Amino acid sequence: DTGVSQDPRHKITKRGQNVTFRCDPISEHNRLYWYRQTLGQGPEFLTYFQNEAQLEKSRLLSDRFSAERPKGSFSTLEIQRTEQGDSAMYLCASSLGDRSTQPQHFGDGTRLSIL
Amino acid sequence: AQRVTQPEKLLSVFKGAPVELKCNYSYSGSPELFWYVQYSRQRLQLLLRHISRESIKGFTADLNKGETSFHLKKPFAQEEDSAMYYCALLETSGSRLTFGEGTQLTVNP
Numbered sequence: 001d002t003g004v005s006q007d008p009r010h011k012i013t014k015r016g017q018n019v020t021f022r023c024d025p026i027s028e029h030n031r032l033y034w035y036r037q038t039l040g041q042g043p044e045f046l047t048y049f050q051n052e053a054q055l056e057k058s059r060l061l062s063d064r065f066s067a068e069r070p071k072g073s074f075s076t077l078e079i080q081r082t083e084q085g086d087s088a089m090y091l092c093a094s095s096l097g098d099r100s101t102q103p104q105h106f107g108d109g110t111r112l113s114i115l
Numbered sequence: 116a117q118r119v120t121q122p123e124k125l126l127s128v129f130k131g132a133p134v135e136l137k138c139n140y141s142y143s144g145s146p147e148l149f150w151y152v153q154y155s156r157q158r159l160q161l162l163l164r165h166i167s168r169e170s171i172k173g174f175t176a177d178l179n180k181g182e183t184s185f186h187l188k189k190p191f192a193q194e195e196d197s198a199m200y201y202c203a204l205l206e207t208s209g210s211r212l213t214f215g216e217g218t219q220l221t222v223n224p
Binding site: 035042055056058091105 | 119124149151158159160161164201203209210211212213214215216217
């Protein structure tokens with residue numbers, strides 16, 4: 001198992017364009033999380049899924065952001081009409097969620113740069 | 116709202132010296148605390164969690180509910196410990212992690 005996989009590693013786009021990122025969690029993990037990290041800050045929670053259900057969204061997730069996990073496996077995060085402030089590292093994590101709390105395992109992230 | 120504070124953005128020590136990375140939190144419920152580490156050009160990875168009460172790579176951390184702290188300690192720092200360290204709090208619901216801003220530890224030879 002290679003752990004959590006994210007694609008692409010880097011994305012450069014012009015302001016106003018739409019971008020989509022993909023995350024493949026660790027295969028048996030039913031929970032999947034998205035975080036955003038800007039320079040000099042720790043990761044900030046965006047949203048999380050348990051299987052295919054999106055159970056929580058942060059206020060950081062504006063209406064330009066949408067995340068899906070259609071079959072309870074991989075997930076996509078789409079940003080529409082990108083803005084300069086969207087430039088950040090987007091991290092995906094997964095965990096095995098049951099009655100006990102299992103730690104979240106992170107991917108390498110997708111670095112988004114808005115020109 | 117929950118909050119995690121790491122007061123030192125940068126910490127520099129010499130090899131063999133003790134090191135302590137500070138973490139304070141505020142949370143109304145019963146928190147679960149973690150330390151994550153990110154070595155140069157590597158992904159964020161779990162270092163330790165308070166409920167495990169174990170020592171990883173010589174590091175330990177004790178949850179002090181009275182002082183709302185979860186400081187990370189190592190008695191003898193090694194050069195390979197140089198990395199960015201993040202303290203994180205998991206809500207009771209077991210969903211979101213709230214991270215501190217991180218402390219960049221440099222261990223000098």
